[in-house]
Amino acid sequence: MQAKGSKLWASALSAAAPTPYWTDRPDRPVPTEPLTTxxxxxxxxxxxxxxxxxxxxxxxxxxxxxxxxxxxxxxxxxxxxxxxxxxxxxxxxxxxNNGMERFPDEIDDLERLGRANLDAIEDAVLRYRIDCDFERTGEMEVATAPHELEWLQENYDAATSLGYRSELLDAAAVQRHVHSPTYLGGWWDRDGVAMLDPxxxxxxxxxxxxxxxxxxxxxxxxxxxxxxxxxxxxxxxxxxxxxxxxxxxxxxxxxxxxxxxxxxVVPVYDYALMTEPLTGEQLDAIGWSSRMGLGDASYRFHYYRLTRDNRILFGGYDAIYHYGNRIAPQLEYNEETFETLARHFFQTFPQLDGLRFTHRWGGVIDTCSRxxxxxxxxxxxxxxxxxxxxxxxxxxxxxxxxxxxxxxxxxxxxxxxxxxxxTRPLPLPPEPLRSAGINLTRWSLARADAHHGRRNLWLKTLDYTGLGFDS
Known part of the structure; x- marks a missing residue:
């Protein structure tokens, strides 16, 4: 089984272009002239x-x-x-959850302002005629391990307390929206997320x-x-x-x-794959008719969604930091991570055996201690x-x-x-403590995922000091 799976993802990646799918298009704009005065x-x-x-x-x-x-x-x-x-x-x-933990006294206002901000983005897309495939589909967080079901319940309870339109789904209900043998349950935020072409x-x-x-x-x-x-x-x-x-x-x-x-600010590299367009038969095999964004509830989580032409973007899991806040073009390509993502993709959707990836790429995200x-x-x-x-x-x-x-x-x-x-977040320590702390946190989160969500002493220390990462 493992050998067959390894061959599957290696073949699926063989022709994937090492460039972002979204910008690999002939209709991208022509650059303006640089400033020369x-x-x-x-x-x-x-x-x-x-x-x-x-x-x-x-x-x-x-x-x-x-x-x-x-x-x-x-x-x-x-x-x-x-x-x-x-x-x-x-x-x-x-x-x-992060907002309630760090800003409990103003979370109602922050959520209200955030929802108004998303409405304003939708309005601007319409007003300026921006053709970016804006779809107010929401996002479903899925549990792929039994201990994550409790986390979904907590998310649902918090969203419901604020009056949001959301649904808590058991395994059978999730399968009616998306077919994957890995899904044990789901929480669907119906209004708080839109999908678009970035x-x-x-x-x-x-x-x-x-x-x-x-x-x-x-x-x-x-x-x-x-x-x-x-x-x-x-x-x-x-x-x-x-x-x-x-x-x-x-x-x-x-x-x-x-x-x-x-x-x-810490720059971390995130990676993604894009598939070729799915056929009608392949779409029926996964049943993803509601087109909501998907993400799993693990600490090292994946995110994935459908494009206008029914490709699947599949990314996340690894968040890689390089010593000294290093940013360089060659760091956008990490074959080990691409192979891991491909393997996880086919574990999520084994019914898509034979599907190929057309693009693979990475990019840098700005994060901080809060x-x-x-x-x-x-x-x-x-x-x-x-x-x-x-x-x-x-x-x-x-x-x-x-x-x-x-x-x-x-x-x-x-x-x-x-x-x-x-207010500002706590500053991060200088090197080599910065790199050591970030990599220890990554290792600890992976260990927590493998041990029913149990956070070790390092993660508990971060939680106590207000530096804990929870999603």
Whole structure:
């Protein structure tokens, strides 16, 4: 059995292109010209992922007459925003449980604001005619081990207490939605997650920015920031300069020109596979008719979903950190992880024997010690930043953009008064303690999955100090 399975996944991977499926398309936009001169603006945005694009677009919505410049080192959407799973969650806290644990006194407000944020994203997709396959399908978390059924019950109870439309399903009920021999139960959040095409969302936001008058310069890394005349900040690029009284730093896992962010943010690599389109017979074999996103309840979890043309994206499980916060293109490809994901895919859906993968890729996620975004400022409030989204940035970055704009204009809002916004996570230790701690945590989580969810002394210590990871 094992030999047959090994041969199965090795054959399925043999022709998979080592590039993100979402951006491997002929209709991707043509890059704008890089900045080659000095220019002034009312607001300068560093970074062209979701965070930067939302910040620029919302700034123009708030004040259409403002001059907004966005500079991006590569192409807008080329990093995490163009290579994630396309799960657009309403959660601002990396899940309800993490939010209830860290912000119990304001979880009702955080959930309300998060749901409103997801509604606003859906509205923007329609208003700006962004063709990104937005589907409000929700997400189902499935138990693949008996001890995880209790966790699903806890999630269902918490969601129900907040009035959310969700369902707790036993094994037979889950099988009526998706057929897998590994499923023992499920919890379906019906409204809190949308599925979308992540690259096309980024490209659509980019187009909306350009049509709104945002000046975008791609191929323009910011090498350093200095103070300029009149209290403005100057962003120095290889062949030009942007001067602005307000700057939004939106570089996520990439350190960018503000070194202090690396004390709190850890870049971890996440990996995914994409299958060829399923035939009608193959779709019937798995019965995935409701098209909700799926994720298992393990500590080292998988996430997977259907695309518009009925491919299956299958990712997660490994979250790999490299010594010294290292980020490099070659780290986006990890054959051992791809093989592990392929093996797990066919364990989940053995009825898809013979299906092949067309793409395999990886990307870097920005996380922090509280596993949800945090916010900060520098240069006496003239620069604002947000980071640490921990894989839920598809939705939460829009909220983060609103926070940064509120702070840059000195506004007192419900958002800026949140403890989520006013506090920061604990900094992570320097190397070699950082690497040792992260790898010990990964090992401990794998061990907990193998021992009925029991957390060892290291994980209990992290829980006690407020650094525990739970999803």
């Amino acid at each position: 000095a220019t002034d603006a009312d607001l300068a945005v560093i970074g062209g992922g979701y965070s930067g694009l939302w910040t620029a677009l919302l700034a123009k919505e708030r004040n259409p007459g403002s001059d907004v410049v966005l500079v991006e080192s590569g192409m807008c959407g080329h990093a995490a925003s163009g290579r994630n799973g396309g799960f657009c969650s309403a959660s601002l806290t990396h899940g309800l 690259a096309r969302l980024a490209w659509g936001l980019r187009r909306a920015c350009l049509e709104s008058g945002v000046r975008i310069y791609e191929g323009t890394p910011v090498q350093r920031i200095s103070r300029s005349h009149g209290g403005a900040l100057a962003l120095h690029t290889p062949h030009g300069e942007v001067r602005a009284p307000r700057v939004a730093l939106c570089t996520s896992a990439f350190q960018g020109p503000l070194a202090r962010i690396s004390r709190h 596993f949800c975004a945090y916010f900060g400022s520098a240069y006496k409030g003239r620069l604002a930043y947000a980071a640490g989204y921990t894989g839920l940035g598809v939705g939460a970055t829009r909220f983060g953009a609103e926070v940064m704009l509120d702070r840059l204009w000195g506004l007192d809002t419900e958002r800026t008064r949140l403890r989520l916004v006013r």
